[in-house]
Amino acid sequence: MRIHRVSLRDFRGVVTADIHLAPEGITIVQGPNEVGKTSVADAIEMLITDPDSSTRGRVKAAQPAGKDVGPWVEMEFETGDYRLTYSKRWVRNAGTELTIVAPVHEQLTGRSAHDRVREILDETLDSALFAALRHQQGVPLGQADLAGSASLARALDRAAQGGPIGAVDAAESDLIGAIDAERQMWSTKGGRPNRARQELRDAADVARDTLATESAALNGLEDRIEEHQRIEHDLIVGDAGEPEMRDRVATIEAENVAIADRERTVHDLDQAAQLADSVAREATTASDTRTRLVDTLAEADARIADIGADEQRAGGRMDGATTTRDAAAARLALAAESRVRADAAFDAAAADAEHLRDVFDLGFLRERDVQVRTADEIITACDAFLLDCPLSALLMEQIDDAAELDAMARGRLGIASTRVRVTAESPQHIHANGDDHHLGLDEVVDVDLAPGAVLLLPGIVRLGVMGDDTAVTDAARAACHLGDLLTLAGIAEGGVLAARSLDRRRREEEARGESARDDRTQQLRDLTSDEMDGKIARAEERVVEYTESRAADVVVPASVEEANSARARAEEDRGAARREEDSARDAHSVSQQAVTALQTAAAVRGSLLGVVQEKADTDRVALEEARTGSPDAALDAAATRLRAEAVEAHDRHAAEAEALRKEDPDVVRERLDNARGAVERLMRERGDLRLRRERLAGEISSVGDDGLADRVARATDQLEAAEASRDDAERRGDAADLLYEVMMRHRDAAQRSYVAPFRAEIERLAAFVFGPGTTVDVDHTTLAVQRRTRGGVTVEYDNLSGGAREQLAVIGRLAAATMTAPDDGSAGGGTPVIIDDALGYSDAVRLEGIGAALAAAGRRCQVIVLTCMPERYSGIGSATVVRMEVTR
Numbered sequence: 001m002r003i004h005r006v007s008l009r010d011f012r013g014v015v016t017a018d019i020h021l022a023p024e025g026i027t028i029v030q031g032p033n034e035v036g037k038t039s040v041a042d043a044i045e046m047l048i049t050d051p052d053s054s055t056r057g058r059v060k061a062a063q064p065a066g067k068d069v070g071p072w073v074e075m076e077f078e079t080g081d082y083r084l085t086y087s088k089r090w091v092r093n094a095g096t097e098l099t100i101v102a103p104v105h106e107q108l109t110g111r112s113a114h115d116r117v118r119e120i121l122d123e124t125l126d127s128a129l130f131a132a133l134r135h136q137q138g139v140p141l142g143q144a145d146l147a148g149s150a151s152l153a154r155a156l157d158r159a160a161q162g163g164p165i166g167a168v169d170a171a172e173s174d175l176i177g178a179i180d181a182e183r184q185m186w187s188t189k190g191g192r193p194n195r196a197r198q199e200l201r202d203a204a205d206v207a208r209d210t211l212a213t214e215s216a217a218l219n220g221l222e223d224r225i226e227e228h229q230r231i232e233h234d235l236i237v238g239d240a241g242e243p244e245m246r247d248r249v250a251t252i253e254a255e256n257v258a259i260a261d262r263e264r265t266v267h268d269l270d271q272a273a274q275l276a277d278s279v280a281r282e283a284t285t286a287s288d289t290r291t292r293l294v295d296t297l298a299e300a301d302a303r304i305a306d307i308g309a310d311e312q313r314a315g316g317r318m319d320g321a322t323t324t325r326d327a328a329a330a331r332l333a334l335a336a337e338s339r340v341r342a343d344a345a346f347d348a349a350a351a352d353a354e355h356l357r358d359v360f361d362l363g364f365l366r367e368r369d370v371q372v373r374t375a376d377e378i379i380t381a382c383d384a385f386l387l388d389c390p391l392s393a394l395l396m397e398q399i400d401d402a403a404e405l406d407a408m409a410r411g412r413l414g415i416a417s418t419r420v421r422v423t424a425e426s427p428q429h430i431h432a433n434g435d436d437h438h439l440g441l442d443e444v445v446d447v448d449l450a451p452g453a454v455l456l457l458p459g460i461v462r463l464g465v466m467g468d469d470t471a472v473t474d475a476a477r478a479a480c481h482l483g484d485l486l487t488l489a490g491i492a493e494g495g496v497l498a499a500r501s502l503d504r505r506r507r508e509e510e511a512r513g514e515s516a517r518d519d520r521t522q523q524l525r526d527l528t529s530d531e532m533d534g535k536i537a538r539a540e541e542r543v544v545e546y547t548e549s550r551a552a553d554v555v556v557p558a559s560v561e562e563a564n565s566a567r568a569r570a571e572e573d574r575g576a577a578r579r580e581e582d583s584a585r586d587a588h589s590v591s592q593q594a595v596t597a598l599q600t601a602a603a604v605r606g607s608l609l610g611v612v613q614e615k616a617d618t619d620r621v622a623l624e625e626a627r628t629g630s631p632d633a634a635l636d637a638a639a640t641r642l643r644a645e646a647v648e649a650h651d652r653h654a655a656e657a658e659a660l661r662k663e664d665p666d667v668v669r670e671r672l673d674n675a676r677g678a679v680e681r682l683m684r685e686r687g688d689l690r691l692r693r694e695r696l697a698g699e700i701s702s703v704g705d706d707g708l709a710d711r712v713a714r715a716t717d718q719l720e721a722a723e724a725s726r727d728d729a730e731r732r733g734d735a736a737d738l739l740y741e742v743m744m745r746h747r748d749a750a751q752r753s754y755v756a757p758f759r760a761e762i763e764r765l766a767a768f769v770f771g772p773g774t775t776v777d778v779d780h781t782t783l784a785v786q787r788r789t790r791g792g793v794t795v796e797y798d799n800l801s802g803g804a805r806e807q808l809a810v811i812g813r814l815a816a817a818t819m820t821a822p823d824d825g826s827a828g829g830g831t832p833v834i835i836d837d838a839l840g841y842s843d844a845v846r847l848e849g850i851g852a853a854l855a856a857a858g859r860r861c862q863v864i865v866l867t868c869m870p871e872r873y874s875g876i877g878s879a880t881v882v883r884m885e886v887t888r
Helices: 037-049 055-062 108-124 125-132 150-160 175-183 195-388 393-418 470-488 495-524 529-549 560-629 632-663 666-705 710-772 802-822 844-858
Strands: 002-011 016-022 025-030 072-079 083-088 095-102 106-109 418-423 426-433 435-437 444-449 455-459 461-464 776-779 783-790 793-795 833-836 860-865 880-883
Touching: 002 037, 016 037, 025 037, 037 055, 037 083, 037 833, 037 860, 055 495, 072 106, 072 108, 083 108, 095 108, 095 470, 106 108, 125 150, 125 802, 150 710, 150 802, 175 710, 195 444, 195 495, 195 529, 195 560, 195 632, 195 666, 195 710, 393 495, 426 444, 435 444, 435 860, 444 860, 470 495, 632 666, 710 776, 710 783, 710 844, 783 802, 802 833, 844 860
Parallel strands: 025 860, 025 880, 833 860
Antiparallel strands: 002 016, 002 072, 072 083, 083 095, 095 106, 418 444, 426 435, 426 455, 455 461, 776 783, 783 793
16 A cells, blocks of 8 residues: 545644655654644544444544534545545535546445445455554554564565565465364364364263163162062061060160169168268367357457557547647647738739739820821821822823823924024014014024914915924824823823822822821721720729729839739748648648547447457357356267267268179160160161062052163164264364364464564664664564564563664564565555654664664655654655644
């Protein structure tokens, strides 16, 4: 394909553009940002891909904003043996037009034109390669996806076999395709069994299941007959063994009865031993209780004596504590009186200090009030002047501008005026410019006469000045405008100077008023005038009220400093008095606590003495009564005897229990339970066997043979036929899979061989950029560069710098384009390379090298570069440059 011309109308922001491209070599389309370069590349893709009825988002986006028109694109190009002019309009007034110039003239419109172009491109253009060789602006410049290009694959295959680069045989047979078609008769593309093959497998599985079902039915009948015979035998054996099992049960039951009698004897001995223990414990407890009662009574007598001695010692301590407490109470009373006097002195000193502060604040407030009232007077006077002054800052600015215009007009009038000197040869009366002049003999007067002015010598001559009177008119208008403005400003005399003097006075009054407002605000601070008056009134009221409330003989300090000093001294005295009071109160509290503690201890001792005495009397009576009924020695002897009897009862129980243990009663009972269980199980099993025998007899009778053997034979034949069909399909499928695998393995080897020409072409172009000796490794399946070796250093592609990666990406596209370019130079062959705004990471040296690579590739293919940075491609010596300008 070779593109000769692309024209755009109303496409995005492009109003109109006609781009003529060189069919061979490199065309650089350059222009500033947003001029529409990317729109050219997008328009080519839309023209080829999207019918005029398309509603895709990119089609709608191509309509210019704010205009009710449809985007239009036309392209003149060659592809194969065809030369075409193809145009489309979308969205509004949509339509398609196609004119084929060669090899046979055709003219089509609408959908027929679109379909015809698609047919021609499918015949002559490798669409996958065309898409891969275009780099779009805004997309990272990565390696092109070349694996899907059939034309590149055929070109590399031919090159690997020694043919010329670019030779393409479109009619080359596709043996792998035929093998794959045969393989897909039995397998999916992924190599798994397909539906037909799976159905044969399923049919064999069904036949196998049927045979298994019929065989299972026949086997089941045979199994039931065998089981019926086994049950008959088991019933006979069970009937013979039942009497022996019942005899064994009777023997074990007799042993169990004897064991039960021995167990009752052991239980009775145990109860007797426990009763002896209980009686012995009661006797021992009574003896121990008698001993504890004697000991407790002796302890109570000793404690009563100790409490009496403590009472005598506590009496002396109570007298001393009472004396100390009374002295502390007297000290506390004196300290409290001193503290009251100190508080009163401090309150009086604090009140004096507060009063003097109020006096000071009142004076300060009055001074601020005077300054506020003075500021109010100034503000009122300034506001009155400014209200009466007709001259404003804006009017003064207009007067200055008018005065400047007036001066300029008068200057232009002076230039345009003519000065006339009049000399009276006899007494004369002259009228000029509205002025009268009386001249005596030989008297001279100079008069400036503007165009249109008149010099009149009454009765003698009227002289008019000819010329352009524009300056006169302008001067009159400027003077009139200035006069009007002065009248608005109230200036009757003095002109502009008087206006400026009045403006100075106005600015001074404004500044004086603003300064007075600032002073007023500063004095009032956050108060209003009424709040200021209220504050002064309240301060005066406090001062008068305090002065009247003070006693006449009390001298108020002369200043705030003296009052503060007196207050500080009073505060120190008050603090000392309070500390003394606190100390006295603490001493009184401690002494009172000591007295209270002694009183409490005395009360506790009295209560304790009463309790101990009462309990001792009670215990003494109880002891005497107990000894009357049973002396201490008789109680101890009874306890000793009963304990000995309890020991003897335990010994008899232990001997009998040991004899019973040796008989092992649990084993006898377990043997009995097991024997009885065996008899019961035998009876249950014989009943179950009889039921099972009857059920099996019914099943055998109802089923019978029922032709099961014939059905098993038929199922066997059907399984053999299904497995034969399945095995045949499996062999054919496996053969096709094997052949396909072998062919793919050999094709992979071929790809590894024919990738060499592509790698060589990349290395040829890379030498311009990276220098001689640069080599690359290319993946034989994706045709992507995997690593680059330069100067003996190998670097993986992903680890290269951004500039090196984008340079290799461009070189890869150029190599693919040159490999698929027609060797005979036919105009319609090959695929163009379109690069939109790339190489942003390349330095000047690499840009020069990439320019040489582009020039070398351009000798075999068409290269279109779209850029807003033409200096990047200044190193291409053979490029055609097309400049796009902003047309919107």
